[in-house]
Amino acid sequence: MMRTRPLKVALLGCGVVGSEVARIMTTHADDLAARIGAPVELAGVAVRRPDKVRGGIDPALITTDATALVKRGDIDVVVEVIGGIEPARALITTAFEHGASVVSANKALLAQDGATLYAAAEQHGQDLYYEAAVAGAIPLIRPLRESLAGDKINRVMGIVNGTTNFILDKMDSTGAGYQEALDEATALGYAEADPTADVEGFDAAAKAAILAGIAFHTRVRLDDVYREGMTEVTAADFASARQMGCTIKLLAICERAADGESVTARVHPAMIPLSHPLASVREAYNAVFVEAEAAGQLMFYGPGAGGSPTASAVLGDVVAVCRNRLNEATGPGESAYTQLPVSPMGDVVTRYHISLDVADKPGVLAQVATVFAEHGVSIDTVRQHGRQDGGGEASLVVVTHRAPDAALSGTVEALRKLDTVRGVASIMRVEGE
Structure with a gap:
């Protein structure tokens, strides 16, 4: 039997991802209600520019006071898609304090200070879900946190930034130089006007920290991740790679040491054999290769960014969190029991x-x-x-x-x-x- 009182969702941010979250919540309301067991209602949308036209969203829901929105007390789930460290961190912890669970896509905050968010969620008995923080629509966080919880993961290696993969793929397939490939990525909307976070590996490093922490049950912060960008990769490097039967990808690599006593996390360009599954990942797609002791080798592949793919991951978390609230339960929290040191590069x-x-x-x-x-x-x-x-x-x-x-x-x-x-x-x- 479906509960008639709706679960209320507050949305922080209404850009490319946030607007898609709101649209799907509206157009798929009946399906979401059937999957959850109760209706879900968009109860407020916090934005910086209230005068911007946002089709499909009731103007009465728009507010510039995000803090007041998360403090309301009747909010069940806060969806945070504004990014950055502050005010996102303060808003998330305030949401926990006032009885709401949180779904976030904020890779930078989770990589830099995930421990604070986990502690606040646990203290107040709330959920913290963040599938959309790594690899867009690809189901990855939940398989690592839940499906592989009974296994021992030894290595996670993947392409977790679509912009850099698009650039390197174009350099490989067309012989273009770095700047020419970057210009094409910018023209097609894959690269930002300032692509530094992508091409210098900062975005991938944040995701590597999150993946390593989950995979190895230990705390790995952004500062623990070794990082190299791919701006120095040349056509000559690709020519050498081809002579070796390889291609070049910007990889995030998280490994457990052979003795099991430490872990490493790193992001850098690397040659990989054409026979490896990651070598065939083209354009702006993402893929993550997981090596587990019992499950063996697993591959997760799909679109790693964009409004609709990321919104899909966000709403998957919303459904899971809402189900937990109906059952008066919470999902998995932080698992850092191993407390393994992070070895230097x-x-x-x-x-x-x-x-x-x-x-x-x-x-x-x-x-x-x-x-x-x-x-x-x-x-x-x-x-x-x-x-x-x-x-x-x-x-x-x-x-x-x-x-x-x-x-x-x-x-x-x-x-x-x-x-x-x-x-x-x-x-x-x-x-x-």
């Missing part, structure tokens, strides 16, 4: 592709090989060819076996000091093998 062990500009004369390869050996980095393959423009220089490409990142950094520093090395053209990690 220097401890990460992987393979490397290093491209050097060197003097084209006898003995250079031997000098370079000696430096690698002195730092304990084993060489797998070497390719050398003279520069077409002459000038007595050659290009030397070294691919290593697995080695600690700190050892590779020491190797590169020593290589730069050799008189025969004119420059280090690029350094790329090789993953997914």
Whole structure:
């Protein structure tokens, strides 16, 4: 039997995502009510610009006083899609204090101070759901928090930013340079006017912190995530990758150490074999590859951004939270019982592709090989060819076996000091093998 009193939802933010949340709540009201067991009602919408026309939303619901809205006391669920740290953090904690559960898409806040939000939710007996914070419409957070709760996750690796994947895909498939591919992404609306958060890896790093925390049951903050952007990736890097049977992706990688005593979280461009499932992820799509002890390898794929896909994830959380309220229960909270330390990037062990500009004369390869050996980095393959423009220089490409990142950094520093090395053209990690 359906409860007749509606569950009331307050919406904080009515931009691309918020407006879609409101639209779907209205157009699919009957279906949502049937799935929840009670009607859901949009009870208020907090915005910064009240005079903007918002089709399909009753103007009487619009307010600029977000704090008053979350303090009302009759609100069951607060949906926060304004982003940023403040006032979002204060509004979410205030919502908990006044008896509302929260659905958020705020990856930056969750990565920087998720512990505070979890603690406030637990203190006041409320839910905190955030499926939309990572990978848009792709069901990922709930499978990690619930479906795989009985398993041990060892690695999460994925493409979690559509803008960067679009740019790198265009560079790979068309031979375009970075700036040309970025311009196309901007023209199509995939990249913001200021793309820094995407191309420098900040967006992906926030998502990596969230994924690592859930996967490894430990607290991982944004500051714990090693980050490199992809603005230095060149057409020459893609040419080298193709020679190795690889492509290049900006990856978020979260790993449990082999001994199980620590974890790492990192974001950087990397070469991956064309045979790996992530290599075939095209355009602005996202995909996350999970390796679990019992379940094995799992792949989650789909649109990672956009108004409708993100709203789909938000409303999935709204349905779950509303069901919990009807049953006078709450869903999973923070699971950080392992309290594992986050190791520095220097401890990460992987393979490397290093491209050097060197003097084209006898003995250079031997000098370079000696430096690698002195730092304990084993060489797998070497390719050398003279520069077409002459000038007595050659290009030397070294691919290593697995080695600690700190050892590779020491190797590169020593290589730069050799008189025969004119420059280090690029350094790329090789993953997914």
